[in-house]
Amino acid sequence: MKSKYSFMALVALFLLLLPSTTEAQRRSKSNSATVSYPEELYSSLEYRGIGPYRGGRSAAVTGVPGEPNLYYFGATGGGVWKTLDGGRTWENISDGYFGGSIGAVEVAKSDPNVIYVGGGEKTLRGNVSSGYGIWRTVDGGKTWEKAGLEKSRHVPRIRVHPTDYNTLYAAVLGDIYKPTKERGIYKSTDGGDTWRQVLFVNEQAGAVDLTFDPNNPRILYASTWRAQRTPYSLSSGGEGSALWKSTDSGETWNEISKNEGFPKDTLGIIGVAVSPKNSERVWAIVENKEKGGLYRSEDGGKKWSLVNSDRNLRQRAWYYTRVYADTQDEDVVYVLNVSYHKSMDGGKTFKSFNAPHGDHHDLWISPENDQRMIIGDDGGAQISYDGGETWSTYYNQPTAQYYRVTTDNHFPYRIYVAQQDNSTLRVNHRSDGSAITEDDWEETAGGESAWIAVDPENDDIVYGGSYDGFLTRVNHEKGTVRGINVWPDNPMGAGAEAMKYRFQWNFPILFSRHDPNKLYTFSNHVHMTTNEGQSWEVLSGDLTRNDPTKLGSSGGPITQDNTSVEYYCTIFTANESPLKEGLLWVGSDDGLIHVSKNGGETWENVTPSNMPEWNMINSIEPSAFDEGTCYVAATRYKLGDFQPYLYKTTDYGQTWTKITNGINEEHFTRVVREDPKRKGLLYAGTETGMYISFDDGANWKSFQMNLPIVPITDLTIKDNNLIVATQGRSLWIIDDLTVLHQLDESKKSSEHILYKPKDSYRTKGRATSSPSKTSGQNHPNGVVTHFYLKNLSEKDSVHLTYTSMAGDTLATYNNYTKEKDQKLEVKKGGNTFVWDTRGKGAKLLDGMILWWANLDGPKAVPGNYKVHLNVNGNSSMQEFKIVPDPRAEASVADMQKQYDFITDINTTIDKAHKSIEKIRNVTAQLDAFTKQYADNESTKELIEKAKKMKESLGEVEKALYQTKNRSRQDPLNFPIKLTNKLGHLNSLVAIDDFPPTEQDIAVKNELTAAINKELDKFDAVMSNELKTFNTSFNDLNLNYLFVE
Known part of the structure; x- marks a missing residue:
C-alpha cells in the first residue's frame, strides 16, 4: 500500500493553478440555469408510513387527573402523542405544526385542554436532537401555536400553576454544544407570550428538573446541570450543577445543595x-x-x-x-x-x-390513584393501572429512531435498519395483507447502532455492526450467527486511544457494487474481506486527523461513559462508485474526505478547502452518471453550528462546490442521494425534513408534503421508491418517483397531465389500504395512476379508462357517476387512482347474503395495457405494463386460463342477478296492481294471472338465490343456491394465480347449465305470460307493467 501524503507539497502547488472552490461555486451559480417545477405538478406523491410499530425513546410523559384513559407522551424525535383508550392506540397530535425531539409535556390542572410542550430531550445521547422552543394548545392538541423560548434548544421540564394555566415555568437546559445565556428557569404569566429568566447560573449550566410543592405552588424546587457535548466527549457535572428552592413563586432562588448533609464536592x-x-x-x-x-x-x-x-x-x-x-x-x-x-x-x-422495554426516563403518577401511571423509556410510553405490575404495549408506536437504511433484492424487497435502543430489523416494504404488521418484519444482523450490508447474491446472508467494533454475519435460512469482528478486543469503558482500530458507534459496512465477494468495513482504516470475515485485509493508513487530544475517555468529571458513541477520528461514511470498480470514497467524523481510484492501494485527501474544519462527513454519494462526480453531506451541529453543508465535485474531489441554496439555515444536513434514473435530481435529508433539487443541487426546495417534521437520518432508492429513515418516526416511502422523472418544461403550462404508470405487479392484496393506528400502511396493489388537473369545476367531467392494447375496455371510472365502484374522486392539482387490475365483476343486489362467494372481476393477465385520461373531451393516453409476481408458480398462460374462467363465471352470475333484479321489479308492480284492484270485479282474472306469474318468477329466483337468508350466518340454516355456488368457484380459483382444475371446470359447466335452465324459464315468463298480461292491461285501459 502506497500513500500520497508524501506528495502533498506537489498537490498544494497543483491546486494553486486550479480555480478555487469558492470561485467554482460562484461560477456554478452564475452559469447554471435554475430548474424547478411547481409542487402541484407532483403533489399526487405521498409518503407512506410503514412503521414498524415498535416504539422509540420517550423522555416526557403525563396523564390527566380525573381522566383514566387519557395520556400524552413526547417522543425524542417523533413529536407529541395522545391516547384516549389507555394506551391501546396512540395518535400524533403535533403533525402539521411541529415535531422532532420533545423534552416536556405538561397538562394544566385548571383546564386539561391547555397543554404546553417543550422541545429538546434531556437524555443527551450522541445522536440527540434539539428542539425549537415551546408550543401551546388550548383545545387538547387539535391546534397549536408557538409559545416562545425559540433558542432554548432543550426544555426538560415545564410546570403549570395548578389554578392558573397562564402562569408557567420552564426548565431550560439550553444549547448543549456551546455556552449561551439562554438557559436556566424561565417564568411566564401570560401563557408563554412573554418570558422572564428568573434563575441563571452560568453559560454552561442549565436547568434539568423542576417541581412545585404539590401543596403550595409558591414553593418550587429546581436543579441545574452543567452538561456539554462535543463530537468526541460528554461532560456531566461541574460548576453550576446545584439544587435550588424558591418560596416566592420563582422570583428569587436559594441554593439548597450547600445545606447540611448534601455532598460538598463536584455535583x-x-x-x-x-x-x-x-x-x-x-x-x-x-x-x-x-x-x-x-x-x-x-x-x-x-x-x-x-x-x-x-x-x-x-x-x-x-x-x-x-x-x-x-x-x-x-x-x-x-x-x-x-x-x-x-x-x-x-x-x-x-x-x-421493568416496564416492557427498559431504560426509564419519566414517570407520571395519578394524584388521585397511585395505581394509575405512565412511564417513558427507551421503548416509548406504557401505561399501568395496577401500580406497575402490568403495562400496556409499546408495539403500537411508530416512533423508532433509525441510523442507516439499505435494501435487498428479494421480492417484495426488504428494508434493513438498526433501531436505537432496540435491535436491527428487516422489513417487507409491502405485504399480501391489508397492512404491514409484526408478521412482516424480523430481527437481523448487528445491534442497535448498526450499519447493515446484505449479500448481493443471497438475501438471507446479512452483515451488521454495533458499538465497539461488534460485527456479525447472520444466515437467515440456516438460522446461524457468527461474530466476525475485525479486531475482537472489546474496548468497553475505555477511551478511543485504547483501540488498535477505532470503530465508531455507527461504523460503515458495505459490499462492493462490482464484486459480490468484497465486503468493506471501516474504522480509522479501511478493511476488506473476501472470505466472509474469516480474515480481514487493511487497505489504508489512518484516514482521519488522528488528534490525540480528542481520543480520551468521555463522561467526566464524575462518571465516565465510553460506549464508542464519542470515539472520534473515525471513518463515518463510505461508498463505492456504481460506475467504476475500486473507486472508493470515505469521509471521517473529524472532517476529512479521501478517494481511492485503485481499490484502496493509494488514497488521496480531497477534503474541500472551503469546508470548515471538523465537519462530520455523514454521507457520500458517488454519481451514477459521471465517474468523477460525488456528493457529500456534512454536519457541525455537535460544534453548535446548525447550518446545512452539502458539497459536489465533478473532478474526483479536486474542486468542490457548496450546494445548499434554498435549504433553511438551521436545517443541518445528514444525507444527500442522487436519483439513479434522472440526472441532476437530488434528495436531501435534514434535521427538520426533506428537500429536493432538480438542477444538481444548485437550488433546493422543500419536499416535505405529508411527511411529519422529523429528523431524517438516511435515504435510499430502490425500484423507483424513495425510502426515508427517520430519527423518531420510523420508516416512510414514496412509492413512485417516475412522476418526477417525467417532469419537463412543457408540463408547467399543461391543463392536465397523465403520467405514465410504472410497472405493476400482479399480486395479492387490496388495491388501497388506509393508515392504521397500530400497523404500517401497505403498498397499493394495482396500477397506480398519477394525473394532474390544473383547474377543476363542478361541471368538468373526468374519465379514466383502462384498455387492452387493442382498445377493449377493461374498466372505466368517472367523477359524476353514482355507482360507488366506478366513482373517480378528483381534485385540483395532483391526483392518484389505483386500478386494482380487475375487469368487470358480477352484479350484487342490495341485501344479498352470499357464503364464501366472490363476484369480483378477474385480475388482468401480465402484459401491455393502456390508460386514457379524458377531461371534458380532451384525451391523453399512456401505456403501462402488468408484470407477474416473481413468486408466482403459475405461467402467464395459466393466468389467462384463470382470467377466462372467472370471466365466464361472472358473465353467468351477472345475467342471473340482473334477472333476479327484474323479477323483483315485476313482482313489486304485480303486488301494487293486486292491492289497488283487489275489489275490482273486472280485474279478477288478471289478479289470478298475476298470482301465477309471481309464483313462476319466484321459483326461478329461489332456484338461483337463497331468498331466506337475511343475516350473515343464515346460510348455515338455509342451503345456498346456484349463483352462490358458482360465485364460490370464483373465490376458489382466485385464491392465487393458478388455472382452474378439471373439477372446477366440470362443476362450473354443471352450475352454468342449471342457471341457464332457470333463466330460460324466466325468459319464457317474460316473453309469454308478461306479454299476455300487458295485452289484457291494454284492453282494460290500464298502464303496462314496465320492465327495464
Missing part, C-alpha cells in the same frame, strides 16, 4: 421530587463521585441525609437520574434508571422492576 445531574402527602419531605437523586445516591430532607431542604447509595439507582447518571414521590404514601418513592426502582420504606431499600 452532576440532580433529580428532585416533593411528597404530596408531606411537603417537608423532599427527595433528591444526586450524581456525585464519592457520595452519590438518593438523598432525603424532612424539613424542606434545610438538612439532607443520604438514604441509599446503591449504584443501580444512579448508574450512567446523565442518561437517567429522576426521582418521583408517590401521591398517596410519603414513604413510597420511585427512582428511574435501567430498571425502575420502588421503595416502600422511605428509600432505605428498593425493589427493582
Whole structure:
C-alpha cells in the first residue's frame, strides 16, 4: 500500500493553478440555469408510513387527573402523542405544526385542554436532537401555536400553576454544544407570550428538573446541570450543577445543595421530587463521585441525609437520574434508571422492576390513584393501572429512531435498519395483507447502532455492526450467527486511544457494487474481506486527523461513559462508485474526505478547502452518471453550528462546490442521494425534513408534503421508491418517483397531465389500504395512476379508462357517476387512482347474503395495457405494463386460463342477478296492481294471472338465490343456491394465480347449465305470460307493467 501524503507539497502547488472552490461555486451559480417545477405538478406523491410499530425513546410523559384513559407522551424525535383508550392506540397530535425531539409535556390542572410542550430531550445521547422552543394548545392538541423560548434548544421540564394555566415555568437546559445565556428557569404569566429568566447560573449550566410543592405552588424546587457535548466527549457535572428552592413563586432562588448533609464536592445531574402527602419531605437523586445516591430532607431542604447509595439507582447518571414521590404514601418513592426502582420504606431499600422495554426516563403518577401511571423509556410510553405490575404495549408506536437504511433484492424487497435502543430489523416494504404488521418484519444482523450490508447474491446472508467494533454475519435460512469482528478486543469503558482500530458507534459496512465477494468495513482504516470475515485485509493508513487530544475517555468529571458513541477520528461514511470498480470514497467524523481510484492501494485527501474544519462527513454519494462526480453531506451541529453543508465535485474531489441554496439555515444536513434514473435530481435529508433539487443541487426546495417534521437520518432508492429513515418516526416511502422523472418544461403550462404508470405487479392484496393506528400502511396493489388537473369545476367531467392494447375496455371510472365502484374522486392539482387490475365483476343486489362467494372481476393477465385520461373531451393516453409476481408458480398462460374462467363465471352470475333484479321489479308492480284492484270485479282474472306469474318468477329466483337468508350466518340454516355456488368457484380459483382444475371446470359447466335452465324459464315468463298480461292491461285501459 502506497500513500500520497508524501506528495502533498506537489498537490498544494497543483491546486494553486486550479480555480478555487469558492470561485467554482460562484461560477456554478452564475452559469447554471435554475430548474424547478411547481409542487402541484407532483403533489399526487405521498409518503407512506410503514412503521414498524415498535416504539422509540420517550423522555416526557403525563396523564390527566380525573381522566383514566387519557395520556400524552413526547417522543425524542417523533413529536407529541395522545391516547384516549389507555394506551391501546396512540395518535400524533403535533403533525402539521411541529415535531422532532420533545423534552416536556405538561397538562394544566385548571383546564386539561391547555397543554404546553417543550422541545429538546434531556437524555443527551450522541445522536440527540434539539428542539425549537415551546408550543401551546388550548383545545387538547387539535391546534397549536408557538409559545416562545425559540433558542432554548432543550426544555426538560415545564410546570403549570395548578389554578392558573397562564402562569408557567420552564426548565431550560439550553444549547448543549456551546455556552449561551439562554438557559436556566424561565417564568411566564401570560401563557408563554412573554418570558422572564428568573434563575441563571452560568453559560454552561442549565436547568434539568423542576417541581412545585404539590401543596403550595409558591414553593418550587429546581436543579441545574452543567452538561456539554462535543463530537468526541460528554461532560456531566461541574460548576453550576446545584439544587435550588424558591418560596416566592420563582422570583428569587436559594441554593439548597450547600445545606447540611448534601455532598460538598463536584455535583452532576440532580433529580428532585416533593411528597404530596408531606411537603417537608423532599427527595433528591444526586450524581456525585464519592457520595452519590438518593438523598432525603424532612424539613424542606434545610438538612439532607443520604438514604441509599446503591449504584443501580444512579448508574450512567446523565442518561437517567429522576426521582418521583408517590401521591398517596410519603414513604413510597420511585427512582428511574435501567430498571425502575420502588421503595416502600422511605428509600432505605428498593425493589427493582421493568416496564416492557427498559431504560426509564419519566414517570407520571395519578394524584388521585397511585395505581394509575405512565412511564417513558427507551421503548416509548406504557401505561399501568395496577401500580406497575402490568403495562400496556409499546408495539403500537411508530416512533423508532433509525441510523442507516439499505435494501435487498428479494421480492417484495426488504428494508434493513438498526433501531436505537432496540435491535436491527428487516422489513417487507409491502405485504399480501391489508397492512404491514409484526408478521412482516424480523430481527437481523448487528445491534442497535448498526450499519447493515446484505449479500448481493443471497438475501438471507446479512452483515451488521454495533458499538465497539461488534460485527456479525447472520444466515437467515440456516438460522446461524457468527461474530466476525475485525479486531475482537472489546474496548468497553475505555477511551478511543485504547483501540488498535477505532470503530465508531455507527461504523460503515458495505459490499462492493462490482464484486459480490468484497465486503468493506471501516474504522480509522479501511478493511476488506473476501472470505466472509474469516480474515480481514487493511487497505489504508489512518484516514482521519488522528488528534490525540480528542481520543480520551468521555463522561467526566464524575462518571465516565465510553460506549464508542464519542470515539472520534473515525471513518463515518463510505461508498463505492456504481460506475467504476475500486473507486472508493470515505469521509471521517473529524472532517476529512479521501478517494481511492485503485481499490484502496493509494488514497488521496480531497477534503474541500472551503469546508470548515471538523465537519462530520455523514454521507457520500458517488454519481451514477459521471465517474468523477460525488456528493457529500456534512454536519457541525455537535460544534453548535446548525447550518446545512452539502458539497459536489465533478473532478474526483479536486474542486468542490457548496450546494445548499434554498435549504433553511438551521436545517443541518445528514444525507444527500442522487436519483439513479434522472440526472441532476437530488434528495436531501435534514434535521427538520426533506428537500429536493432538480438542477444538481444548485437550488433546493422543500419536499416535505405529508411527511411529519422529523429528523431524517438516511435515504435510499430502490425500484423507483424513495425510502426515508427517520430519527423518531420510523420508516416512510414514496412509492413512485417516475412522476418526477417525467417532469419537463412543457408540463408547467399543461391543463392536465397523465403520467405514465410504472410497472405493476400482479399480486395479492387490496388495491388501497388506509393508515392504521397500530400497523404500517401497505403498498397499493394495482396500477397506480398519477394525473394532474390544473383547474377543476363542478361541471368538468373526468374519465379514466383502462384498455387492452387493442382498445377493449377493461374498466372505466368517472367523477359524476353514482355507482360507488366506478366513482373517480378528483381534485385540483395532483391526483392518484389505483386500478386494482380487475375487469368487470358480477352484479350484487342490495341485501344479498352470499357464503364464501366472490363476484369480483378477474385480475388482468401480465402484459401491455393502456390508460386514457379524458377531461371534458380532451384525451391523453399512456401505456403501462402488468408484470407477474416473481413468486408466482403459475405461467402467464395459466393466468389467462384463470382470467377466462372467472370471466365466464361472472358473465353467468351477472345475467342471473340482473334477472333476479327484474323479477323483483315485476313482482313489486304485480303486488301494487293486486292491492289497488283487489275489489275490482273486472280485474279478477288478471289478479289470478298475476298470482301465477309471481309464483313462476319466484321459483326461478329461489332456484338461483337463497331468498331466506337475511343475516350473515343464515346460510348455515338455509342451503345456498346456484349463483352462490358458482360465485364460490370464483373465490376458489382466485385464491392465487393458478388455472382452474378439471373439477372446477366440470362443476362450473354443471352450475352454468342449471342457471341457464332457470333463466330460460324466466325468459319464457317474460316473453309469454308478461306479454299476455300487458295485452289484457291494454284492453282494460290500464298502464303496462314496465320492465327495464
